[in-house]
Amino acid sequence: MMLWLLLLQVWASCLWLGHSEVVTSFESSCPQFFFRETPPNEALEPENPAWICQRYNNQYFFATLYDRKERIPVYSAYIYEPGPGKRPQGWLVEPQLINDSLPQDMYTVQALERAYNITRAQIMQSQAVSADYENSGWDRGHLNPNGHHNTLASRNATFTLTNIVPMNKKLNRKAWKKYEQQTMRQKTKKCQTDKIYVIVGAVPGNSSIAGGRVNVPSHIWSGACCKTKNNTVSAWAAIANNKLNRIWKISLGQLEKRLGQLYGMQNVSLFHSDCPRNMSLTSWA
């Protein structure tokens, strides 16, 4: 009887939690978050990758390529649908990074420990937790930001730590925020709404927090591609050094070239070939 009550309580407390899923490829499981269903090529894949179709409330909300070794995302890909609303609270983790027999749900650490008898050590082995960032001097920077989504569930889903990197506080709160809010609004004016595809990524750096557990990225970048109201295709990009409060606005082609240099790869392709590589000129903001 006590056990049933306990199980019922656990079940009830987990009811609002959705799903999140480690898959073998984005193409087969959640291609809808990529322009023309085409994810980036393999150039940015880390040694120990996990492809996550981020699920919450029985719905996919975005896709994340995760670097298990550095415990940060390589990138998150999503559709830009900004809307007002309050910032959700509470951090989530990805159970399937621990063991793929665990549920697809995004869970809080506490709920996962209770419902599946998972230890804190097992969770921390597989991914970063909120405590890694506390007193680190770095912000928990969203790659896919909650402000680019217009429902409470989709905003909640961005609060999974698999979408978070250690970000320079000033950059996160000033220049990057301005890019997310103002530049994106202005750049997307000519786009068809609901057809704006964004990929935001982080380049692993040479330092870390939490005793070496979580990599501090050297750069944060963003690329976007949309179908315009005139049925043409438009694309733009930006990159920031994670040490500085400054954004470089560049073309998609320039971003791919810069990432090629940073990763030491020949051939970085972030979007379908229909996305123009040469639009917009270098400028400072």
Ligand SMILES: *[C@@H]1O[C@H](CO)[C@@H](O)[C@H](O)[C@H]1NC(C)=O
């Ligand atoms: C995952 O969980 C299953 C079922 O509990 C277990 O048999 C398996 O050994 C686990 N795998 C790993 C890698 O821990």
Ligand SMILES: *[C@@H]1O[C@H](CO)[C@@H](O)[C@H](O)[C@H]1NC(C)=O
């Ligand atoms: C929970 O897991 C621990 C080891 O990790 C084990 O000793 C304990 O018996 C488990 N409890 C339940 C209820 O399965």
Ligand SMILES: *[C@@H]1O[C@H](CO)[C@@H](O)[C@H](O)[C@H]1NC(C)=O
């Ligand atoms: C969003 O998360 C909050 C907790 O931070 C929860 O109270 C709320 O029910 C969630 N909403 C949805 C739609 O999932």
Ligand SMILES: *[C@@H]1O[C@H](CO)[C@@H](O)[C@H](O)[C@H]1NC(C)=O
């Ligand atoms: C990290 O270290 C490598 C090797 O020493 C060096 O080539 C690279 O430029 C460094 N990256 C940054 C961002 O400092």
Ligand SMILES: *[C@@H]1O[C@H](CO)[C@@H](O)[C@H](O)[C@H]1NC(C)=O
């Ligand atoms: C789109 O079409 C409108 C009306 O035909 C035109 O005024 C505008 O310049 C076009 N925009 C682009 C980006 O081609």
Ligand SMILES: *[C@@H]1O[C@H](CO)[C@@H](O)[C@H](O)[C@H]1NC(C)=O
């Ligand atoms: C670069 O990508 C193109 C198209 O995907 C491919 O044909 C070419 O072989 C690649 N080159 C290298 C050096 O990987």
Ligand SMILES: *[C@@H]1O[C@H](CO)[C@@H](O)[C@H](O)[C@H]1NC(C)=O
């Ligand atoms: C971009 O490249 C295409 C194809 O090479 C060309 O037609 C177009 O004029 C270029 N646009 C700009 C802004 O340079």
